[in-house]
Amino acid sequence: MNSKSPILLFDSGVGGLTVLAELRELLPEAPVIYAADMAGLPYGTKSEAEVAARVAGLLGRMAERYEPRLICIACNTASTIALGMVREVLETPIVGTVPAIKPAAAITETGTIGLLGTEATVRQQYVDDLENRFAEGKRLLRYGANGLVALGERKLRGEEVTVDEVASAASGLVLQPGGENLDTVVLACTHFPLLEPELREAFGKDVKFVHGAQGIARRIDHLLSGQKFSRWSKSFAVTTGELQDFERLSGAFEQYGISSLRRF
Structure with a gap:
């Protein structure tokens, strides 16, 4: 495994920062790409078919572009609907988020x-x-x-x-x-x-x-046990929405070592 390979943390918005906070406690040097589907927010009002198609499509493209070592779907709605489907089509290990x-x-x-x-x-x-x-x-x-x-x-x-x-x-x-x-x-x-x-x-x-944030972070830590991380690899966040609006969250991301915000 390339030590620069990131963990991809995916959510419909910024709720996944609650998971990232716990993950940083256990894996402080791990490179993380935080992916926020702001253009698709909110998922809770969408049909199951809409959520499944959107999540599977985005994660497929993100896995191809970023080559993550692990994907965490830090969203209960996306996980309860699309987790099984995404696991079937991607070879990358995937951790979901389900109600505690x-x-x-x-x-x-x-x-x-x-x-x-x-x-x-x-x-x-x-x-x-x-x-x-x-x-x-x-x-x-x-x-x-x-x-x-x-x-x-x-x-x-x-x-x-x-x-x-x-x-x-x-x-x-x-x-x-x-x-x-x-x-x-x-x-x-x-x-x-x-x-x-x-x-x-x-x-x-x-x-x-x-x-479930602590439990999710522990699960990721367990699955990546023994893997090496490059401390020089930069973490960053991407959004499917407007970058200008996303940049209003820069202070929240900086708390977890992410200073670069980009458009996906």
Whole structure:
């Protein structure tokens, strides 16, 4: 393996920075290409066919251009819909992002778990399978909070996001029958941990939040165990959208060693 070969971290927007933050803790010298499909954002309102075609097409082109050693799909919607398809067509190792239902089921005390994701994520059979496998005997309440994606993007751009806005976007979860017993919430979109302080205030101090960023980073670290990285290889980020808008996020990327932002 070429020591300069990067890890490709793909998301519909900038939610994947929550994964990159954990990855930098474990693999600080690894060259990373962060790919944000800003032109396709949001995925949560698209059909399964649209998401699958877009993700497979983009990752195919990116794999050919950048020759990554590993691809991480840091997006729950893209993973629950297109992970299997992409693995079939690409030879590159691929790590997906799926709702952290297993750890949530292990820590809930009331037996009622909330799942906050995009509309596209919460309706997937993949989520049904995770519930049946790991949350048997528990109650899983689901809510597609598409509005939280835009709020997370706004927050990273330095714009004001209020607790009231976050609470309004997520309120459909607790307003369901049984919502009063909720004590654990799965943040099933990589954008949502960006809003965890606001969500904690909105839901109250007794509610625990779970997401998969640490587990994803550990999985990548395990798969790349023993591989060498060139400390001189530059990390950078690419967007499918307008570069001028993407550059408003330069401060957020610089925290993780990425100073070059480009158009894909």
